[in-house]
Amino acid sequence: MTPVLTTVDGSVQTIAFNRPDRLNAVSEELYEQTIVALRAADADPAIRAVVLTGTGRAFCVGADLKAHGAGGRTPERQRYYTDLGQRVCEQIQTMSTPVIAAVAGYALGAGAEMAVSADFLLMADDAKMGFPEVSIGTYVGGGVTHRLPRLVGLRRATDLLVLGDRFTGEQAAEWGLAYRAVPLEELTAAAHELAAKLAAKAPLSMAKIKAALYRDDDIETALADEPRQLVELMGTYDWAEGVAAFAEKRDPSFEGR
Numbered sequence: 551m552t553p554v555l556t557t558v559d560g561s562v563q564t565i566a567f568n569r570p571d572r573l574n575a576v577s578e579e580l581y582e583q584t585i586v587a588l589r590a591a592d593a594d595p596a597i598r599a600v601v602l603t604g605t606g607r608a609f610c611v612g613a614d615l616k617a618h619g620a621g622g623r624t625p626e627r628q629r630y631y632t633d634l635g636q637r638v639c640e641q642i643q644t645m646s647t648p649v650i651a652a653v654a655g656y657a658l659g660a661g662a663e664m665a666v667s668a669d670f671l672l673m674a675d676d677a678k679m680g681f682p683e684v685s686i687g688t689y690v691g692g693g694v695t696h697r698l699p700r701l702v703g704l705r706r707a708t709d710l711l712v713l714g715d716r717f718t719g720e721q722a723a724e725w726g727l728a729y730r731a732v733p734l735e736e737l738t739a740a741a742h743e744l745a746a747k748l749a750a751k752a753p754l755s756m757a758k759i760k761a762a763l764y765r766d767d768d769i770e771t772a773l774a775d776e777p778r779q780l781v782e783l784m785g786t787y788d789w790a791e792g793v794a795a796f797a798e799k800r801d802p803s804f805e806g807r
Contacts, residue, residue: 554583555605556591561598561749562742563591570606575614576660581634585641592645595806598749601741602642602668603652604661609677612659613688632691635660639692642667643764646757648748652741653677653719654734663692666701669760670748671727672741673719674734680716700766702727752788753806 555566565587567574574580591597604610623631642649642664651657651668657679665671665679673679683690690711699707702725710717722728732740748756758779767775783789788804795802 552583553577553580554587556587558597559742560746561596562601562745563587563594563597563599564601564603565591566602567604567610570604570608572614573608573611573656574604574606574661575611576635577614578631578634581631581638584638585634588638588641588645588649592641592647595753597647598751598753599745600645600647600649601652601745602649602664603738603741604654606655608655608661609651609653609657609665610661611656612661612682635663635691636693639663639667639694643693643697644761646753646760648756648760650741650744650748652737653679654737658682658716660691663690663694666694666697666727667692670729670744671722672737672744673722673728673731674737675718675720675723675731676734677719677731678716679719679722680714681711682714684712685714750801750804752792752802752804754786754788754804755783758783 551568553567553569555568557564557566565584567580567584569575569577569580588600591600648670649668650670650672651665653665653671653673654677655674657665657677659682662679662681681690681694695711698711701707702710706725709715719728719731723731729744730740762772762775762779787807788802791804792802
């Protein structure tokens with residue numbers, strides 16, 4: 551069974567973790583195939599949005615503790631494994647194509663880190679997310695010590711990372727961590743509705759906005775950079791198409807050029 555499944559529907563690519571017998575616990579192969587799938591989607595101009603999800607009863611429960619407990623990883627393999635996890639989260643955060651994490655069941659540890667790396671977090675209202683690392687003597691990854699305080703504030707991020715209590719999709723939406731929480735049976739449709747909305751946006755503008763949000767520039771840098779980005783966009787087909795569509799009272803058709 552391949553640990554990652556990819557499907558394409560129009561301009562939306564779905565990447566699904568596929569170890570349902572292990573609740574999609576991460577493995578080296580799962581990480582490797584996820585990176586390949588994310589990079590391929592970002593390199594394909596026909597793909598305008600990515601949905602990241604899991605098969606079976608969970609999004610991803612994080613590290614496969616059964617595999618960890620079996621030992622067998624040399625220090626070099628441990629470093630390789632942890633580097634893979636960092637690179638998956640970095641790819642999600644830095645790729646030009648917007649990523650939606652559609653979370654059902656459990657998103658724990660590395661699963662939670664990948665989910666909060668996404669541009670949009672969509673959760674089933676009864677889904678459970680958490681960062682148990684401190685409770686089991688390990689450490690977080692995916693840049694979450696930087697990203698989570700920016701999403702929910704330092705106080706709540708401290709609570710979530712240090713205490714490690716699980717929280718629901720409904721709570722995540724209340725805190726502004728999740729874009730929306732919906733009933734489980736509506737999750738897939740809601741994810742693809744959001745993906746279609748993103749796919750209709752201007753991809754060049756999208757990429758620039760996403761890059762700026764990731765950089766987290768100080769105000770002076772942002773004020774100096776924004777006019778440069780705007781002038782660059784003014785020389786593109788998509789900018790002209792957006793202006794024409796507004797004047798003609800129609801939906802624009804962006805081509806990413």
